[in-house]
Amino acid sequence: MATPEQKLIEGAEVNKLKAAPPSKKQFFTKPVISAVLSLIFMGLGQLYNKQYLKGFTFLLLELYLLIFWTVPFQWAMWGLTTLGETVQTRQGFEIIQGDHSIFLMIEGILFLISFLLFLWFYYLNIRDAYKVAAKAEKGIKPNNAKQMVKNIWDNGFPYILLTPSVLFTAFLTILPLLFGILIAFTNYSAPNHLPPKALVDWVGLDTFVQLFKMKTWSATFYGVFSWTVIWAVLATITTYFLGLVFAVLISQKGIKLKKFWRSIFILPWAIPQFVSILIFRNIFNGEFGPINKYLMDWGITDQAIHWLSDPTLAKLTLVIVNMWFGFPFWMVLMSGVMTSVDKEIYEAAEVDGASSVQKFWKITMPLIMFSTAPLAIMSFANNFNNFNIIYLMTQGGPVNTDYSYAGSTDILISWIYKLTLDNSQFAVASVVSILIFIIIAIFSIYNFRKTRAFKEEDMMS
Secondary structure, eight states, rough: OOOOHHHEEEEEHHHHHHSOOHHHHHSOOOHHHHHHHHSSSSSHHHTTOOOOOHHHHHHHHHHHHHHHHHHHHHHHHHHHHHHOOOOOEETTEEEEEOOOOOHHHHHHHHHHHHHHHHHHHHHHHHHHEEEEEOOOOOOOOOOHHHHHHHHHHHHHHHHHHHHHHOOOOHHIHHHHHHHHHTTTTBOBBBTEEEEETSSBBOOOTTHHHHHSSSSSHHHHHHHHHHHHHHHHHHHHHHHHHHHHHHHHHHHHHHHOOOOHOOOOHHHHSSOHHHHHHHHHHHHHOOOOOOHHHHHHHHHSSOOOOOOOSSSHHHHHHHHHHHHHHHHHHHHHHHHHHHHOOHHHHHHHHHTTTTOOHHOOOOIIIHHHHHHHHHHHHHHHHHHTTTTHHHHHTTTOSSSTSSSSOOOOOOOHHHHHHHIIITTTHHHHHHHHHHHHHHHHHHHHHHHHHHSSSHHHHHHHH
């Protein structure tokens, strides 16, 4: 039996052992070793864990990529960073092709996305090796080939289905987005930097600076941008409140055939907008349009009104025509909101002596705003990029001599169309598209967070 002195000595030694730092051997556990091996080369950790099929599969995959794709990857990265060095030349009647900067950029983006996907897969390989070794330390045997396939099928079936979507998203959505963004940092434009005749160069933020400081671009950008904001606000407000007026009128107790009136007023929204815009373009034609003919026949005006040739009238015409297309949506939506309001609320307001106007502003309008505010924000964003009505109705005209490649009624999106397809000013168009995204994103996120509907949703979650 140990004496009290011996017990004290043994206790002190135990405390020293507990306080002492762990030895180096403790850090090199099997999970760490397998993870490090998989970090050094794919599959080595799996082989260390005695998962031979999985290990050899990973190992052969990396060998294949190193042998067959190292040189193409280096070439793609060279093309992405330099955008080519050899210019197209002519020797007599023979054209000697040089480097195509845009093809090199696209190829570089393709390989860059593929490399990032490979890095993600490499990380999964390391994590897999670590997890299998950690389970083995707890006495759980690693799966053999048959068990591994069954486990993938049972537990990884959703990921198998999602993998094609991830790949398609990476190469069909992310690639064009990256390409459009990168173009903004080049001088890709006519007449001096259009492949294959000429090379494209990286210019950093020069195009952004030119857009805001160079007079030929800044005057156009500020003018088009200001009209775009005015247009988006007017187009949203006018359709919103016109739809509200019709919804309130149709919902009145004395109105008969309510379904008939709703069906009639929804027709402008149901008819293809493309056809309707072309019809309106002829109706407002300054030379042979029926509106001018009737105005002159009735003696209201002595001469034809140039609805689409005068900048101010053209903008006013666009707002009026857009009201025809936009109000049916809001009318139907607000009618649904008003019919869902509990009748007892209005009856209680009547008991308290509220008038019809007070009931509308204190009950109906707040409920409508609560339900439709998010959609109004989305409508503003849609009108900000409403290319169809601008281009089909006026084609951006009339001509504005102070603008570069833009007319008096052009908004940013229609200006981008003209910059790219008509004038090959791809760099400036890319910068403008980035600015549109930033503006719409900031406006939408800020206002979505301010709406009561989203605030209450956050509180419920």
